[in-house]
Amino acid sequence: MSERSTIKAIVMDAARQHFADDTIRDVVVRAQDGVEDDDFMDIRVIYDASDGRLRADATSSFIRVLRARLQERGEDRFPVISYVSEAEALTE
Numbered sequence: 001m002s003e004r005s006t007i008k009a010i011v012m013d014a015a016r017q018h019f020a021d022d023t024i025r026d027v028v029v030r031a032q033d034g035v036e037d038d039d040f041m042d043i044r045v046i047y048d049a050s051d052g053r054l055r056a057d058a059t060s061s062f063i064r065v066l067r068a069r070l071q072e073r074g075e076d077r078f079p080v081i082s083y084v085s086e087a088e089a090l091t092e
Contacts (some may be wrong), residue, residue: 014069028079049085
């Protein structure tokens with residue numbers, strides 16, 4: 001499994017455990033070069049908005065959950081997370 005697909009699997013698993021399992025549709029992970037060796041990952045969590053928006057407390061706490069999971073696997077790049085509805089993702 002490639003590094004990107006391994007990270008994607010970690011993010012997807014963490015997101016499905018943290019949010020309602022059927023809410024998360026996909027995740028997109030892109031490595032980004034930062035300034036002064038501060039590389040990061042651009043992560044888009046695509047969710048089903050038919051039941052409304054994701055809860056703010058869940059989105060704000062997900063960064064801690066995800067960082068811990070990534071660091072357990074030796075991934076030190078900081079995840080920058082955006083949340084996009086399925087409909088919005090289709091228009092991009």
